[in-house]
Amino acid sequence: MRRVVVIGAGPAGMAAAREAAAHGVEVVLIDAAAKLGGQYHRQDALEPGDRFGSPVAPGSAEAALPEVEHVADATVWAIEPIDGGHRVHLRIGPADGPSRQGRAVEARAIVLATGAYDRALPFPGWDLPGVVTVGAAQALAKGQGVAVGDRVVVGGTGPFLLPAAVSLIRAGARVVEVAEANAAVTGWLTSPRGALAGWSKSGELARYAAALVRRRVPYRSRTAVVEAHGSEVVESVTLARLDARWTPIPGSERRVQADAVAVGFGFTPQSELALATRCRVSDGFVVVDAAQGTTAPGVFAAGELTGIGGADLAAAEGAVAGAAAAKYVGAAVEPPLRAMARVRSGRRFAAALAAAYPVRAGWHDWLRDDTIVCRCEEITKAALFRAVDDRDVGAARSLKLVSGVGLGLCQGRVCGQNAAELAGVDGTGFAKRPIASPVRLAELAEEEPIESPIDAEESGSPLGVEY
Amino acid sequence: MRVRFEGEEIEVEAGQTVAGVLLSKGIRSWRTTRGADRPRGLFCGIGVCFDCLVRVNGVPDVRACQRVVADGDDIRTQTGVELPS
């Protein structure tokens, strides 16, 4: 049996698993969550059963994955190169529990579909409980049916603010305002020829926008939350108008009562496993060819890991990656031309998205000297600048070690990019995390069963691309 | 299903995360930082920021947003850094 391991069960990973399985190869689909779906299709965890566990309309994005071994509650903490492939190490069981079960699965081909997480920019008070990311608000609302607050301000940039605001409302919160830091693109966003209109066939975004209008939720562009106030939790926020560089316009500040703030400034790819397998990244995103092949032989990548373009693009990339991985392990595969065409159009959308919603350097002006940049180690802007001014800091590694940013448990996931930008160094090094998720020392000490593919010698060819 | 938070019993549903349980009870912060002793709670919601740490059944450094509750769990706030008991 030829095996493909897929890591991440969001739209990209599910499509990859489905496609690979359809070509008759053994597929192991691993995800840290209890249910399939990833961020976009996040299922209500409180409902019994798994929406993707039983057959739905075949061919739809939500069709079941019957031929696939789905390993749930399983965190991939390391990937090790072996002869002719990789060994994927996982721990299965309650998150961060000390007695999770170890397992190591070997495969000639792996598909990385680990997704992305929200980028949060620092501002005074962003470390107060009640300030969360847009993704957190979304995940808690969709997965747990809980709103992160009663009166919530949503801020940041990009179309993803809208579904988060709608989810918050559905979970019972009052969304006080949606603050978009960039200029408004809603007009051309929904117009038939607008670059973003093709995002979703169903006009999903337009529906979110309409829902917010119905609820009379103000949507303000060139506006950001520049401070959160409160002693123990958020009690109010200051919003300000921004100039084109995102520097707050003096005198435009408004104080608004709110007990929660959800912020998101685009996404950061979850690229540690890609870096561990030596895939080349550019601007943080994994570089792939037309068959979703990375620069590492036998390693494919799909979804937000390769660029931010929404769930449709992720699923299309996943389908291509799944086919390519199946072919790589020896299955007879025709190039999935339709999915490849969807990927191409999705990429155009992704590029338009990135161009319409950049992060601009004016956010540096939101910080005060005592504003925390690194939440784990509680390193302030002043401390960071002191370290950088006095000492030779030319790369992420030395930036971490002289300033302390990124040394804590999040390992620079939240602060790395921001600190690198403030210090003027390349931040790629922050994403190098050979241990992709913490494991307890006793777990590490334990021998795990290793599953080798039963038939290891059979070898296929790449999907019409040269390596 | 029931769990205890700081010794107090809470009724929970299967599938809820620790963060989901605490937020639904209006509890916003459940950890303090090592350096400045500041309160923290949920931040990223998807397991990347490690701000939401709690102590579950004597084991610290458990992400509340990732940990699904089990019947009888003993959940406690985490003060700075702690050792497992």
Next chain:
Amino acid sequence: MVRIDAADVVVIGAGIIGAACAEALSAAGLRVLVLDRGAPAGGTTAGGEGNVLVSDKAPGPELDLAVASRRRWPELLESLRGELGDELVQVEWEPKGGLVVATDEDAVGPLRILAEAQREAGVEAVDTTAEAARAMEPHLAEDVHAAVHYPEDAQLQPVLATTALLAAVRARGGEVRGGTEVHGLVLDAAGTVGGVRLGDGTVSCGAVVNACGPWAGHFSVTVGAPIEVLPRRGAVLVTAPLPPVVVRRKVYAADYAAAVATPHVDLQVSAVVESTATGAVLIGSSRQRVGFDESLEVEVLRRLARSAIRLFPVLAGVPVMRTYGGFRPYTPDHLPVIGEDPRFPGLWHASGHEGAGIGLAPATGRLVADLMCGRQPEVDPFRFRVDRPEVIAEVRT
């Protein structure tokens, strides 16, 4: 910022060894240019730990250098305080002492013998019972057999220390330039070094110091003066931050010194456990000769984990949040190479410090400066000379 076109000395490599040489040379009044192809303090120096140990060395030339260096570190930092101010000399220097533990009965004898020999060489080594060791380290395993306490063992943070040394070089009119690879030497007709070749030109100078760490061997080959300096890989585990009392000193098992000294190519693992200023505990490190292969090996991490739990059972439940590592620059006889290359007058080497470059840096810098300036060196340079048979691969004809 000054940009130097001509220097008295060009130091190649801005790791801790290059920085220490540059500091000592600039203190002697020389104008120094430090070049590094990457970021300063971004090589091996950023991939190791900060132990300044006398405990792990048997009597001999390396221990002599270590003892001189251990004495020198606090003096050096103190003298830089006046020059650079308080902030820059905060390098997390902690003279916390080391505790070497015999985890089985067989290890007790050799441990006591080593300590006795070290005492004769002037090292403070206090024989300690298992009970006394546990009083010093309350979380130490119940079943240790004996220990030796080394009050002189210390610790600092290598990148902070290196950047402090480089700041001193700059304060004295020198320059530190990252992102600048040295491709070769400029030689006069007599074969004397007169400068270095960069990608975009040359810099003339009176002397060149090869402080390229594990790449020193490669660099020496490039310039036609081969010396045997090779990489020996090491990995370190980093735990989540813990309360400061969990591990107080540097604690390691008595078989560590054997692992360091072994000539074997295959994996040697013996954990040194220590806490750091951030609260994270470092568990280092493995020794393996695999060239410059960086691939993760879970077996290495597993053995580090086991050996740490053996010393501190409480660590079993603690999260490991990171592993990192680097390539120690080693020589076949495990002694650094420090001195002028007789084949090319004006070319100096300062490398091959293996797993002790952080500890040995200030004495190494001092030795290079003493020799270059014709001063009487504090440590006998003979055993570190370049033209010893173990190090010089071939002699230029």
